[in-house]
Amino acid sequence: MNDLARNRAAIILAAGKGTRMKSDLPKVMHKVAGRPMVDWSIDLARRVGCSRIVVIAHPSQHILIEHVTAILGADCIAYQDPPMGTGHAVRCAEEALEGFEGDLVVLYGDSPLVPAEAIEDLFDSLKGGAAIGVLGFEAEEPGLYGRLITSGSGDLEAIVEAREANPEQLAVRLCNSGVMAGGAKTMFRLLQNVTNENAKGEYYLTDLVALARGEKLTCKAVRCDEEDLIGCDSKADLAEAEAIFQARCRKTMMAEGVTLIAPDTVWFSHDTVLEADVIVEPNVVFGPGVHVHSGAVIRAFSHLEGAKVGPGSSVGPYARLRPGADLSKDVFIGNFVEVKNTHLGEGAKASHLSYLGDGQIGAHVNIGAGTIFCNYDGFLKYQTKIGDGAFIGSNSSLVAPVEIGDGAIVGSGSVVTKDVSSDALAVGRSRQTEYQNWAAKFRERKAAEKASKKKG
Missing domain, CATH: 3.90.550.10 (Spore Coat Polysaccharide Biosynthesis Protein SpsA; Chain A)
Structure with missing residues (x-):
């Protein structure tokens, strides 16, 4: 005192x-x-x-x-x-x-x-x-x-x-x-x-x-x-100080109830907060400003910075949470998903290969693989809002500012540039056209061209 x-x-x-x-x-x-x-x-x-x-x-x-x-x-x-x-x-x-x-x-x-x-x-x-x-x-x-x-x-x-x-x-x-x-x-x-x-x-x-x-x-x-x-006069001294800090932090985290499967591969920042019963898999990096609540799992090769992870949520493997990522309870962020300045409501899921930037995502929303929030026009950032229970089909581009209503469905491969009403189906893609036998003729022509070049 x-x-x-x-x-x-x-x-x-x-x-x-x-x-x-x-x-x-x-x-x-x-x-x-x-x-x-x-x-x-x-x-x-x-x-x-x-x-x-x-x-x-x-x-x-x-x-x-x-x-x-x-x-x-x-x-x-x-x-x-x-x-x-x-x-x-x-x-x-x-x-x-x-x-x-x-x-x-x-x-x-x-x-x-x-x-x-x-x-x-x-x-x-x-x-x-x-x-x-x-x-x-x-x-x-x-x-x-x-x-x-x-x-x-x-x-x-x-x-x-x-x-x-x-x-x-x-x-x-x-x-x-x-x-x-x-x-x-x-x-x-x-x-x-x-x-x-x-x-x-x-x-x-x-x-x-x-x-x-x-x-x-x-x-x-x-x-x-x-x-x-330790005083740090060189890059070698910096590395030594970093190693001392990390070793101490790992011991403290585990003593307070955090599970580190491979402690030496997990890296913390000075202000990292992990609550008891958080599980961290190998090769995870916590940048400044991260708070992970009890029961969450951070899977291998994920990088988190300036992010909040709610209780029971799962992040990764190979996920990136950037500043402003805010996950509520039981959110699922899967492999190769990047989240920046976006709130995800309880039970929301983005399982694969998506970029979610500058958004508000409601509870129990499903974000399909390959979905992109197009949040930047080269000058300013804009918001994407998705209501509770909405379903975003794979390979969709949501061009902000745009709002998807509660329970709405966006068809796969859509480019959405206008607001979608609650419980509506929105499909924003060109009509499919089919040309009979075109592929067979194409292959035949190209095979002949290739053969003639070999003879020459």
Whole structure:
């Protein structure tokens, strides 16, 4: 439970160029589980009750700036130009946080898996009397990570960079994640004394620990799992973070009553909701914004995004539900059916090879194989409406805007351009014409032509 008596703020460092991504897209805009990494950090800050959030960006990161502005507003962005280290980046937020009194946490826009519980523990260390709290992890291979040197009482004595550590310090496996918290006034005051007298000529946030200890202030190291603190500097790191998220999500889904027949072949987004007793067959992808209700079956090789699947419904195999697909109870969507921005009423069926876009389909409607909602004229989209109990014959094209009444039947192969009354039969195809013996004469003529070419 948050301590509401003390305000909280977050600074999210996101100005890094991310050259190892080999991409024109700002590093923190790359996605993990269908969500830009910076959004993970913004959501984390919100979940731990931060009333003020400032994202540090570089003025050249136009895509990031527009994205964050749409979420938080322009006054929640501070600029670092040129980048001069993490300490400098935090100082760039000081003006945006003018007048703020409370606790401040520094997060990273390229660390998508940090749990809220870890940040709560960090804030708890401040409640316990620490001036500065640092999030650390026990590394399997500490390598070049900075080491968190603690005392026998558990206080954080120093952060030592690997290149400057002695053998005894290098043996320490508790490593610095970079995530730090403290009272806002204390942190900004200490930052005024940070210098750039180092090999890189940068201002380091980690220097705050030494400065705080120099004033006899208490610092604490808070432990977290190494996987939780993965930072994504490259496409390989992105893939690793994605794998961690997916493995955790699969376990959570199954623990909550979802059946995954081949768990490693099912891919989730950050906001996927599957209720208990949903069955998911192999090789299914859930894009953002999917909610599947209890008793539904998602069959193999289906792709869902921005879709709702009602209880008892069946989707696939090889089906695609695009944003706005809304299936009521006991709807059947079969193989190679695509649904976009269309509501299907209870018991409606589209079993094969159809495109249903921008429509309203009533209860217990049957959509025949090869049916197409012709919803776009090259400029605008239009609605197709089908009443309860209607039957749409195979290979029909419904040219929107058009409305099919309750109980109406559309004959197979029809092109429907006008509204159809309830309980009427609509047939919109040319009259069949038959020419006797034409096919036999055609084959005879063509066979002769082929034979003559072979002789030549």
